[in-house]
Amino acid sequence: MSHTEPLKVVGVSGSLQSPSKTTALVRAILDQVADGAETETHLIELNELGPHLAGAVQRDQLPAVAEQELQRIEQADLLVVASPVYRATFTGLFKHLFDFVGQYALVDRPVLLAATGGSDRHALIIEHQLRPLFGFFQAVTLPLGIYASDADFQNYEISNPKLAERIELAVERARPFLGRQLEVARPAWW
Numbered sequence: 001m002s003h004t005e006p007l008k009v010v011g012v013s014g015s016l017q018s019p020s021k022t023t024a025l026v027r028a029i030l031d032q033v034a035d036g037a038e039t040e041t042h043l044i045e046l047n048e049l050g051p052h053l054a055g056a057v058q059r060d061q062l063p064a065v066a067e068q069e070l071q072r073i074e075q076a077d078l079l080v081v082a083s084p085v086y087r088a089t090f091t092g093l094f095k096h097l098f099d100f101v102g103q104y105a106l107v108d109r110p111v112l113l114a115a116t117g118g119s120d121r122h123a124l125i126i127e128h129q130l131r132p133l134f135g136f137f138q139a140v141t142l143p144l145g146i147y148a149s150d151a152d153f154q155n156y157e158i159s160n161p162k163l164a165e166r167i168e169l170a171v172e173r174a175r176p177f178l179g180r181q182l183e184v185a186r187p188a189w190w
């Protein structure tokens with residue numbers, strides 16, 4: 001079955017800053033996805049959304065703007081999630097956001113993992129922190145993640161052509177997974 005409606009692609013940047021290398025990376029990935037498919041893209045930036053999450057410990061305490069973003073995440077056909085490395089893992093607000101996402105809301109959902117760090121030393125954040133988190137959700141984490149370090153950017157824009165190539169490759173490898181969840185027949189109790 002092929003998609004007749006645009007693919008709903010939601011990007012999440014866990015950066016707490018603007019401008020942000022992580023947000024630039026997510027934007028580049030979203031643009032690359034949109035280059036080969038009809039998409040409806042939406043970007044969630046934690047530096048903007050974060051203040052709306054603060055203070056809420058239960059989902060029903062969140063303001064409408066945060067609830068709306070959670071629903072976008074839960075209804076996306078593809079998630080592109082990225083965080084800067086903070087103290088060897090994703091930012092606390094990135095985790096706080098996903099703590100509100102329904103436990104079974106992302107089952108079978110393709111998720112492209114990405115991260116930025118000061119150097120390459122924490123590149124395994126993708127395998128050791130991000131992949132297990134989305135494994136918990138039973139999402140389909142895509143085989144190829146994208147890690148970038150400060151040296152890959154100039155003025156918060158991608159300056160290393162090798163990073164651009166990695167984005168292109170990761171997105172091409174993601175394409176066979178897109179739309180797959182539409183073919184899954186859900187049992188009545190789902």
Ligand SMILES: Cc1cc2nc3c(=O)[nH]c(=O)nc-3n(C[C@H](O)[C@H](O)[C@H](O)COP(=O)(O)O)c2cc1C
Nearest residue numbers: 015020021022084085086087088116117118119122
């Ligand atoms: C509080 C804090 C902690 C950080 N911890 C790490 C770290 O453990 N490992 C690392 O490689 N970079 C670390 N960094 C550097 C950032 O991950 C890096 O500069 C990142 O690209 C920033 O992304 P942004 O521009 O999207 O905010 C840290 C930065 C901050 C502000």
